[in-house]
Amino acid sequence: MTKKTKYTHVTADGVVETRTSARPYTHVVVGRRDLVRERARLDARWIEQQRENHRYTLKQAAAEVGELLDERIYGVSQGERARANAWLETHGRNTEQYAQDRYNAAMADIGDGIKGKEQVLQWSMSHTNAIKAMGSWLKFWVDVRVVPLSSAPAAKAA
Numbered sequence: 001m002t003k004k005t006k007y008t009h010v011t012a013d014g015v016v017e018t019r020t021s022a023r024p025y026t027h028v029v030v031g032r033r034d035l036v037r038e039r040a041r042l043d044a045r046w047i048e049q050q051r052e053n054h055r056y057t058l059k060q061a062a063a064e065v066g067e068l069l070d071e072r073i074y075g076v077s078q079g080e081r082a083r084a085n086a087w088l089e090t091h092g093r094n095t096e097q098y099a100q101d102r103y104n105a106a107m108a109d110i111g112d113g114i115k116g117k118e119q120v121l122q123w124s125m126s127h128t129n130a131i132k133a134m135g136s137w138l139k140f141w142v143d144v145r146v147v148p149l150s151s152a153p154a155a156k157a158a
Contacts, residue, residue: 003022
């Protein structure tokens with residue numbers, strides 16, 4: 001069995017990220033959340049999806065056991081109905097209030113500002129591989145870059 005090593009990287013914002021692996025990591029891809037893009041994602045279509053989810057849960061809670069809902073090929077089970085009712089006890093039966101609460105919680109989670117804290121997006125075994133991986137992260141993250149691990153494991157004495 002291959003010995004696992006614990007790797008640590010401290011980001012520019014002081015966030016400590018760790019990973020334990022048998023692979024020999026040398027670099028990380030770091031980046032920041034694009035908060036402007038994330039807030040823009042919470043549009044009318046997103047809110048309508050929250051409403052649809054809530055309405056479906058209301059239908060599940062009100063359905064008779066075995067009743068078919070929408071395009072389903074099997075009926076609502078007793079467990080699904082019970083889970084839907086328990087969920088509604090927590091989240092309420094008002095669809096508009098639920099959608100607004102979800103929107104408010106999502107906006108609070110994103111927060112203010114333009115960029116989030118720097119975090120490790122990917123661990124890499126070489127600088128070349130990390131550079132190749134950057135492209136996929138650039139679509140949704142900002143300030144993406146490759147850096148060597150800030151704390152490499154100690155070398156063993158020969």
